[in-house]
Amino acid sequence: MSGQAAGSLRSRCPVSLVDWPAGVAAERPADGLLSVELRWLEGRITSVLPVADAQGLVLPRLVEPHGHLDKAFSWSDFPNPTGTYAGAMDANMREHRTRTAERVHERSERALALAWRHGLRAIRSHIDSLGPGAACSWEVLTSARQRWKGRIELQLVALVPIAHWSTPEGEHLASQVAAAGGVIGGVIEPPCRGRAPRQALRRLLALAERHGCPVDLHIDEASEHPAAGVRQLLRVLRTMTVSVPITCSHASSLSLLNPASLQRLGVRMAEHQLRVVALPLTNGWLLGRRGQATPLQRPLAPIRQLRDCGVCVAVGGDNVQDPWFPGGNLDPLALMAMGVPLAQLAPWDDEGMAPFSTDAARLLDLAWDGVFRPGAPADLIHVPTGGWPELLSAPPQRQVLAGGVWVQD
Structure with missing residues (x-):
């Protein structure tokens, strides 16, 4: 345009x-x-x-580094009144089984129209890519990417359990994602102990490297087992060379580490050029729940500490009125208004503004910083x-x- x-x-x-x-x-x-x-x-x-x-x-014009356009505005039909991770997953799976191209089209067009009016120029959207609603979601959002080209740059991420990339179906999906110019993603659930998660990560990274696809992982979105996923990822990266960019979305449980452990981990993440998307709204809503008690600790990616170690960190809005978070409307200024106090960032300082602006653009490898x-x-x-x-x-x-x-x- x-x-x-x-x-x-x-x-x-x-x-x-x-x-x-x-x-x-x-x-x-x-x-x-x-x-x-x-x-x-x-x-x-x-x-x-x-x-x-x-x-x-x-x-x-700002950037949304982590969204879910395929399930936006589905809370009304598939609510999660408990506000728990398990409740969100259950409602998400029920919604996924009812997806049609028409529903995904209506949701994504509504979301993109809001993003356009609110001042977003790029969105990275994860897409549920395994199960009955996967094919229609990819079809609709691939068409939307072309239709909105010149107004909003849309990056699409295949979201599946990481073990799926080790199957023949995962190999086929990787070829489809590469052909669509997409991003290879995956969910790593704690405690992710032992060799199996490392083997799955190694297969995922090898596929991404072979196809030249960036990687964006849902990792350490938890209020326990601090940094279990990132530690496994770093162990894998010690044994293989990966040139494609790797993003760690959520990284919430890293905040549960003691300062010295977090410092050592952050330095290793920077050495491997890992990027992080902090998602304070959804994680503030879902994580750290203990029954009906007010949480005394809210897991949130440690933005300042990671940036001090040299890690590129962006702040994203994540979910838009779906089972994972009942709020959100793809407004980057609303995200700043809510995210700044939660993360105690000061946007009048370079360190506080960058996660919402220049680091978000850098994380998505956009042409303009x-x-x-x-x-x-x-x-x-x-x-x-x-x-x-x-x-x-x-x-x-x-x-x-x-x-x-x-x-x-």
Whole structure:
């Protein structure tokens, strides 16, 4: 999608998301927001310059690094009132058996339309890829990827138990995923002890390497057996060379490690260039439950500690009104408003903004890192009034620019 007209905008932008031209310097204000003027022509930024004063807040169009479009908006028909992982799995399996192409189409189109209006430019969606609803889900979302091309980049992940990749059916699925330009995924459930999980991981990684597919694992989504899955993955990576990128989604139980163990683990993860997607909303809802008691410990990927070790960490929204989480609506600003306090991130610092912006783009290997500079796409979210308090208190009204054209509701 490309714009035909020139345009400009004066607003305040996080320091970490501005790349000044050579010779231009600007002081960093306390709130981390610089007043800038952005100009664009034919869908591309032509200049980024400091100005004396500006109002509101501008961000790049953002990224959802972990979603489930195939099951979005299914809570009403398949609720999980217990809020437990087991309850979510049971409801998910019942929903999967009733899937039709028409239902997946309606859900995914509704979700993508919301994402478009809210200011998302890319989504990585995991797809339940084993069972009666798998074929229609892949068919519908592959078509959606083409239909939304130029507006939202859609990456598709085959989600199956990791042992499935060791079967002839898994071999066939890997060929199909590669042909579709997709991502090989899998679920590693704790306690994942012994040789069997390592053998399954080795087979999965070998398939991904042979087909040139990235890998994205549901791993250590638990409130017990800290880092059991990641430790098994690291043991496998000691014995084989893998060049495709590997993402560890959830990694929730890592937060249960003591600081020294977490530091050692984080360094090893960085050495193998593992990436992590933290999912505070779904994990905050599902994990750490002990009957009706308020949880005293909420497993959540240790974002700051992993980033300090050199691991690329993004924050995602995960589920949208399905058995795993009753909320969510593919709004990146709502995700920031809810995720920032849960993870105690400060978006006015580079460390706090990157998981929602540049690191999320890097994790998905997108062409644009989300930093405003000449030549970058004219893609932005503009909050006309206020600043961080308004953005973090409630999802604010916004204007979305995509390819130099303002998106209309």
